Amino acid sequence: MKLTIAILIGVVAVLHLYFLWFEMFAWTTRGKKIFKKFPKDLFEPTKSLAANQGLYNGFLAAGLIWTFSIQDPFWSTNISIFFLSCVAIAGIYGAFTADKKIFFVQAFPALITLLLIFIKQV
Secondary structure, eight states: OHHHHHHHHHHHHHHHHHHHHHHHHSTTTTHHHHOTTSOGGGTTTTHHHHHHHHHHHHHHHHHHHHGGGOOOHHHHHHHHHHHHHHHHHHHHHHHHHTOTHHIIIIIHHHHHHHHHHHHHHO
8 A cells, every 4th residue: 555655646746747847848839739728829928827837836746756755654644645635626726717627637646645545544
């Protein structure tokens, strides 16, 4: 179970590194392909806003990656729960405000990982 949780935390972290890259460096190119419902002329004027979001996603990834270097299992678990909760909340909010598929790409993996952490602790 511990290995599965670690792998899932790694997957969520890698996803957020991808979001960082996408939102900071590929918003005007890949964004039009990913967010097909958004008007095409929306991407260039929102480039700096997307980059700001990408930076935040980078912080989430950094927090999750940080958990792998924490030696104390209690603190590693608590920090994991904190950052996974942030990811889940951001994904749920994004699903309500931007696109429903954000829930499945962002929130769902974090929620599954949180569930496994809580099952492991019981």
